Amino acid sequence: MKQSILDGGIIITKIYLDNCCFNRPYDDQRFLRIYFESQAKIHVQEMIRDGRLQLVTSYILSYENSCNPFTVRRIAIEKFLRTYSSYHVGADKAGKIKHIADSVMSCGVKMKDAYHVACALEAECKYFLSTDDRLIKKYNSERMLLLNPVDFVMLEDE
Numbered sequence: 001m002k003q004s005i006l007d008g009g010i011i012i013t014k015i016y017l018d019n020c021c022f023n024r025p026y027d028d029q030r031f032l033r034i035y036f037e038s039q040a041k042i043h044v045q046e047m048i049r050d051g052r053l054q055l056v057t058s059y060i061l062s063y064e065n066s067c068n069p070f071t072v073r074r075i076a077i078e079k080f081l082r083t084y085s086s087y088h089v090g091a092d093k094a095g096k097i098k099h100i101a102d103s104v105m106s107c108g109v110k111m112k113d114a115y116h117v118a119c120a121l122e123a124e125c126k127y128f129l130s131t132d133d134r135l136i137k138k139y140n141s142e143r144m145l146l147l148n149p150v151d152f153v154m155l156e157d158e
Helices: 019-026 032-049 059-066 071-084 091-105 111-122 133-138 149-157
Strands: 011-017 053-058 085-089 127-129 145-147
Touching: 011 032, 011 085, 011 111, 019 032, 019 059, 019 071, 032 053, 032 071, 032 149, 053 059, 053 071, 053 111, 059 071, 059 085, 059 091, 059 111, 071 085, 091 111, 111 127, 127 149, 133 145, 145 149
Parallel strands: 011 053, 011 127, 053 085, 127 145
Antiparallel strands: none
16 A cells, blocks of 8 residues: 655555545534544544645545535635645546446445545545445445544544
């Protein structure tokens, strides 16, 4: 699994967050699960800002965010993606992404989710974060771990 190595031999892990993960802090925080997932996602964003993780973005993520009907949310997410993206999977790779996504969909994953997973696989991410339980349960990969943000934070704390 490729990861970036910075000066001094420090390994920085590539991570992909799907759209539902980015939007989690805007959901109703009265529910404990949503609150914990939001806090974990915010912690992950701090790790990205601090340079401890490399954020991978994609044309699929950008497109999906552009469809967000909530202007404030859309702009905040867009700004974070633009500011902190270390690697972007562009539309120039659409053919390759479609091929990978077709394979992911064969496991029962919905099309939109499969395209996100395909972009993360193409970028050789170590982690894919989502709050979508169905996606996490449906797709298993030896190349990349699909995790809920809470599970990721707990794994990183070990």
